[in-house]
Amino acid sequence: MINEDRVKELYRMAVYDAYEDEKCQQTGKYYISDYVGKEMIKSFFTGTIAFILLVILWGIGDVSALIAFINNADVTDLLIHVIMLYIGFMAAYLFVTAVVYRVRYDKRRRKLHRYARHAKKVQEMYRREEKLKA
16 A cells, blocks of 8 residues: 555655755755855856956946046056955955855755655654564
8 A cells, every 4th residue: 555645755855856956965065164165266266257357348338438547547546446346346246145155055954954854754654664564
């Protein structure tokens, strides 16, 4: 006879395996500080590339303002201005990265715990069934 409760639990576990397993297992390998730190290191490089591309696009899009700014500004003032913009951009970008990956970590961790609960329930059902057979 088919145990409907066990089939439901196994179905939930199969859905998890099909859609969430790889992402959640990767999250389960790290502590939160390691996971967020790893993602922030990756975001540092992508943020730097994004900042460079934004500066290039701004320069291409508003060439007359760029030329006027360069003609009126000293090179050191220009460099200080760009560095300050970079620091502000990266601070905001890394803050958002930390918040986003903290939330993702917590959500995936909860899913991993939920999966473990389902596995434990199925295991208990099998044990009970074995005891009844014996």
